[in-house]
Amino acid sequence: MNYVIVGNGVAGISAAEAIRQLDPGGRLTMIAAETFPPYCRPMISLLLEGAVTPEKLPIRPPSFYEQLQIQPILGDSVVSLDVPNRMMHTRQGRTVAFDRLLIATGADPNPIPAMKPGMKNVFFMRTEVQVRQMLDVLPQVRQALVLGGGLVGFKAAYALLHRGLQATMLIRSDYPLAMQVDDQAGKMILKELVGHGLEVKVGVDVTGFDGVEKVTRAHLSDGTDLPCDLVIVSKGVSPALSFVSGDQIKVNQGIVVDEYLATTAAGIFAAGDVAEARDITRGTCRINAIWPEAVDQGRLAGMNMAGRRVAYRGSLGRNVIRIFDLDVMTGGLVHPPAEPAYEVHSALDLRRRTYRKLVFHQDRLVGIIMVNAIDQGGILLSLIRSRMPLAIPREQMLSPAFNYRTLLR
Amino acid sequence: MKKVMVHPERCVGCMQCMAACATAHSQTKCLLTAIAETPLPKPRVHVGAGLYGEGFPNRCRHCDPAPCLLACLPGAISRHRDTDTVIINPDICINCASCAMACPFGVIRYHQDMTAAPGKTVAVKCDNCMARQRAGLNPACVEICKSGALTFEEPAAGLKRKTDEVARSVSVCAEGLPSAPGFALLNAVKKAQAGLSKM
Numbered sequence: 001m002n003y004v005i006v007g008n009g010v011a012g013i014s015a016a017e018a019i020r021q022l023d024p025g026g027r028l029t030m031i032a033a034e035t036f037p038p039y040c041r042p043m044i045s046l047l048l049e050g051a052v053t054p055e056k057l058p059i060r061p062p063s064f065y066e067q068l069q070i071q072p073i074l075g076d077s078v079v080s081l082d083v084p085n086r087m088m089h090t091r092q093g094r095t096v097a098f099d100r101l102l103i104a105t106g107a108d109p110n111p112i113p114a115m116k117p118g119m120k121n122v123f124f125m126r127t128e129v130q131v132r133q134m135l136d137v138l139p140q141v142r143q144a145l146v147l148g149g150g151l152v153g154f155k156a157a158y159a160l161l162h163r164g165l166q167a168t169m170l171i172r173s174d175y176p177l178a179m180q181v182d183d184q185a186g187k188m189i190l191k192e193l194v195g196h197g198l199e200v201k202v203g204v205d206v207t208g209f210d211g212v213e214k215v216t217r218a219h220l221s222d223g224t225d226l227p228c229d230l231v232i233v234s235k236g237v238s239p240a241l242s243f244v245s246g247d248q249i250k251v252n253q254g255i256v257v258d259e260y261l262a263t264t265a266a267g268i269f270a271a272g273d274v275a276e277a278r279d280i281t282r283g284t285c286r287i288n289a290i291w292p293e294a295v296d297q298g299r300l301a302g303m304n305m306a307g308r309r310v311a312y313r314g315s316l317g318r319n320v321i322r323i324f325d326l327d328v329m330t331g332g333l334v335h336p337p338a339e340p341a342y343e344v345h346s347a348l349d350l351r352r353r354t355y356r357k358l359v360f361h362q363d364r365l366v367g368i369i370m371v372n373a374i375d376q377g378g379i380l381l382s383l384i385r386s387r388m389p390l391a392i393p394r395e396q397m398l399s400p401a402f403n404y405r406t407l408l409r
Numbered sequence: 410m411k412k413v414m415v416h417p418e419r420c421v422g423c424m425q426c427m428a429a430c431a432t433a434h435s436q437t438k439c440l441l442t443a444i445a446e447t448p449l450p451k452p453r454v455h456v457g458a459g460l461y462g463e464g465f466p467n468r469c470r471h472c473d474p475a476p477c478l479l480a481c482l483p484g485a486i487s488r489h490r491d492t493d494t495v496i497i498n499p500d501i502c503i504n505c506a507s508c509a510m511a512c513p514f515g516v517i518r519y520h521q522d523m524t525a526a527p528g529k530t531v532a533v534k535c536d537n538c539m540a541r542q543r544a545g546l547n548p549a550c551v552e553i554c555k556s557g558a559l560t561f562e563e564p565a566a567g568l569k570r571k572t573d574e575v576a577r578s579v580s581v582c583a584e585g586l587p588s589a590p591g592f593a594l595l596n597a598v599k600k601a602q603a604g605l606s607k608m
Contacts, residue, residue, distance in 0.1 A: 040482050040483055040484070042482050042505075043482055043483060043503070046503065051503070052483075052503065056483065056501075059482075059483065059484045291480075291482065291507070292479070292480045292507065292510070292511065295479050295480065296479070299479075318510055319510075320505070320506045320507060320509060320510045322504070322505070322506060327506065329506070329509065329510060331510070374506065374509055375509055375515060375517065375518055375519065376515040377509055377510060377515075378508075378509055378510055378511055378512040378513055378514070378515050378517075379512075379513060379514065379515045381510055381513075382513030392460060393460075396460060401457075401458060403455070403457030403458070403465075403467060403515060404457060404465065404467050404514050404515055405417075405457040405458060405459040405463065405464070405465035405467065406457070406458075406459060406460060408417060408459060408465065
């Protein structure tokens, strides 16, 4: 069997390991643009923060490819996929044939119109290379600008604050992480960040940048200007699937996969940020571009590619973040549709600075937000994933004393 | 291989396992002096209360495959094959709480610990008392448990005993007696008290 994996992110490497476990003799090739040893992408913000050194990023040894007898093609990327003839063409002119293919190319940051090629000190934060470039210019930086209040923008701003830099964050919603949290939690997060010196501008965008060689000033949509010498653009990501033709493989936002992580083309699988699998709480296809789902999807895609049929339960959007003295965990449907079948229970304790919100759909838990006291959150998330009907009183689940025993008869 | 087994119906909620666990994971290994240590030793087993105040010693199940191990960002969690124990390396841990999201039992806590660098907050959970086991001792929570809610035995033997208990309790002569009648009575009382206090 000739396996090819495109992408050496965590979905790709988890798939490679699963394939090797089941098929030690098969041919296995990995094609990836990044040449650094397989590393932990979510940790690059810690590199920017200065909390870890680059040596801490790899999650597999440099000998990973050798140990698993993988033929690596690094620093190259796929430009076209020929489904009927089962082969791919790369930027550097290689032709790679496959029997089983995994597309695990992840996602690329969305550019904004104001970005001009050649304008230095305007960065995305997606790869370790980008963060190392930021670190190179950081000593000269006085005033940083972060565009977007999603997870990446938030982590970038947090890292810069930790460095003691002046940072301004431009966000469209009233508070950061609007996709992950509700009004109450969002305001707690905003207060914490502002309290530590972050400047936040709500409802404004950048229309252009000034600067001869590197950026010196940003023009904002409200007509004002903002001096800045470092810009981090974090306006979401889009699946990296430019080489996939929609009439050969079904593509929505991402590549649509079934419960075996298989695409609509035989023998071709997809996993990670590029794949659109069934979302557990919504029942429809959706990209939940998070690390643990990439691990799961990669592992299961690898097993299915190697011939062991293992079904994937579906994905669940979830996140946990620590913001100075605030811990926030969220998961599932936190903004439920206004239908009577959905019931929301919440508890706010300003003295202890805790907040907990549970969203139920009939007798099942479908969404949570927790601010502080998060260590039992995994139980709640596992109740969402297992779709367990719940008979216990809901105020007991909101209580800080909630624990595993509460669920037992 | 012997493993710690939990028998929730026998737990009276005395929390002695917590104190013993914290002591076993202290520098001085003695309760009297352990409480004066910095950082303060903390338990890896957590007695939580049920709906009616019944106890339950909640500890790491050392799952295989372990969700925390798969979710760990920096790769700090691994499995020690000889003792079938899932362990966290405090030097690699970055306190990101990804494992808190992954653990379906809520057994991981985040605090300073004598096994970590001073001042560093890390994820901490049960290590099956590997150090004690190497010295020929039973895990501390089992050693201290007086009610038989925690036992250290071959899983096959434990399962057999449990099967026998269930078989006895459903036989004609047993008249529906619970397998642990004293504990069942205690929990019935707790349930009644909780019901009364609500009225």
